[in-house]
Amino acid sequence: MAKPLSIRENVCLRAFNTFQFDVRARYFVSVRKVSELMAALLWAKERNLDPLILGGGSNLVLVDQVNTLVIHIAKMGKYWRDVEGDRATLILGAGENWHDAVLYAAAANYRGIENLALIPGTVGAAPVQNIGAYGVELGDTLESLLALDCETGELVELTNPDCRFSYRDSLFKHRPDRYIILEVSLRLCRSKPFSLGYGELRNYFAQPEGALTPLTVAQGVMAIRRRKLPDPPQLPNAGSFFKNPEVSMPTWQRLRSEFPGIVGYPGTHKVKLAAAWMIDQCGWKGFRNERVGVHNRQALVLVNHARGTGRDILALADQIRSAVWARFGVALDIEPRVYPQGREGRE
Numbered sequence: 001m002a003k004p005l006s007i008r009e010n011v012c013l014r015a016f017n018t019f020q021f022d023v024r025a026r027y028f029v030s031v032r033k034v035s036e037l038m039a040a041l042l043w044a045k046e047r048n049l050d051p052l053i054l055g056g057g058s059n060l061v062l063v064d065q066v067n068t069l070v071i072h073i074a075k076m077g078k079y080w081r082d083v084e085g086d087r088a089t090l091i092l093g094a095g096e097n098w099h100d101a102v103l104y105a106a107a108a109n110y111r112g113i114e115n116l117a118l119i120p121g122t123v124g125a126a127p128v129q130n131i132g133a134y135g136v137e138l139g140d141t142l143e144s145l146l147a148l149d150c151e152t153g154e155l156v157e158l159t160n161p162d163c164r165f166s167y168r169d170s171l172f173k174h175r176p177d178r179y180i181i182l183e184v185s186l187r188l189c190r191s192k193p194f195s196l197g198y199g200e201l202r203n204y205f206a207q208p209e210g211a212l213t214p215l216t217v218a219q220g221v222m223a224i225r226r227r228k229l230p231d232p233p234q235l236p237n238a239g240s241f242f243k244n245p246e247v248s249m250p251t252w253q254r255l256r257s258e259f260p261g262i263v264g265y266p267g268t269h270k271v272k273l274a275a276a277w278m279i280d281q282c283g284w285k286g287f288r289n290e291r292v293g294v295h296n297r298q299a300l301v302l303v304n305h306a307r308g309t310g311r312d313i314l315a316l317a318d319q320i321r322s323a324v325w326a327r328f329g330v331a332l333d334i335e336p337r338v339y340p341q342g343r344e345g346r347e
């Protein structure tokens with residue numbers, strides 16, 4: 001007989017969101033298997049509750065008490081499939097820690113995700129915002145993923161194009177309640193060139209590429225990140241709080257003539273602006289009040305100094321957005337998911 005679900009009541013979520021906001025879930029369950037997930041969803045449906053699905057909580061702003069069932073995805077597992085010549089597919093359970101998965105692939109000498117070392121969160125959350133760093137995005141190696149389609153109740157395999165990845169964006173951001181990601185398959189390779197074009201990485205690795213391994217590249221990325229990004233357990237945060245906004249070529253020309261130092265990365269039709277630079281120019285870097293603030297080494301990262309709340313962080317984000325808008329005429333979009341929805345304060 002299947003084990004009954006162990007649903008707990010009034011559970012503190014501090015350890016389940018990297019901002020460490022002290023909010024409570026009315027009900028909470030951790031699921032390790034698809035059958036447990038199905039049972040939890042049924043339990044919620046019978047009580048007319050819309051569950052909140054949670055991975056590592058590293059890209060989440062909890063604004064209020066969570067008056068529903070939190071389903072924590074803890075489906076584990078790491079194994080290799082389709083090993084052919086230099087290539088292999090790494091299958092990862094959604095509950096696995098992302099950084100551990102990067103080190104696991106790198107230790108087996110497979111390349112493709114080493115630039116994504118030290119990104120907080122779980123494997124299942126990684127496709128949602130198409131995590132990216134130092135010139136690499138998850139969408140570059142993700143082959144397919146297994147998800148529960150909550151509309152049909154069926155397990156589905158979504159291919160890379162199905163996921164509609166783009167910069168910090170995917171199908172899952174637009175349909176947050178439709179799919180629950182259970183397993184991710186990455187196609188990795190032992191011989192492809194490393195992506196070391198990103199300025200800081202290039203400078204870090206002065207040695208020729210021949211001497212590098214996926215593990216040494218991952219270690220370099222870790223050293224660079226540790227220099228300027230706060231470690232959530234020590235200084236609670238959710239990584240970049242704003243996306244780098246994309247503007248049209250004419251807007252870019254206008255901004256460049258008005259602000260010669262502005263940092264932008266031109267693409268084919270649009271230019272991605274460094275939001276951190278604009279926030280920094282507005283004087284917000286290192287700002288803090290008694291509870292929350294802006295990190296003093298990376299202006300894109302908002303931090304919870306002491307007993308801050310989701311509302312404190314959103315209020316600070318609003319002030320920053322207004323300042324950037326007033327000075328540059330550029331709107332910043334916030335990156336993490338806000339729960340409950342509709343508290344983002346977008347214009």
Ligand code: EPU
Nearest residue numbers: 133134135239240242243244263274276277280297298299
């Ligand atoms: N800059 C400033 N002030 C700052 C920080 C940066 O002027 O406080 C300038 C830098 O000098 C640089 C530019 O802004 O010219 C860009 O900065 P950086 O290279 O640090 O990258 P970013 O655009 O701020 C993005 C990602 C990071 C990722 C890095 C490296 C987004 C929203 N953020 O930051 O991702 O680690 O590139 O690839 O795209 C995350 O998503 O949580 C995250 C940390």
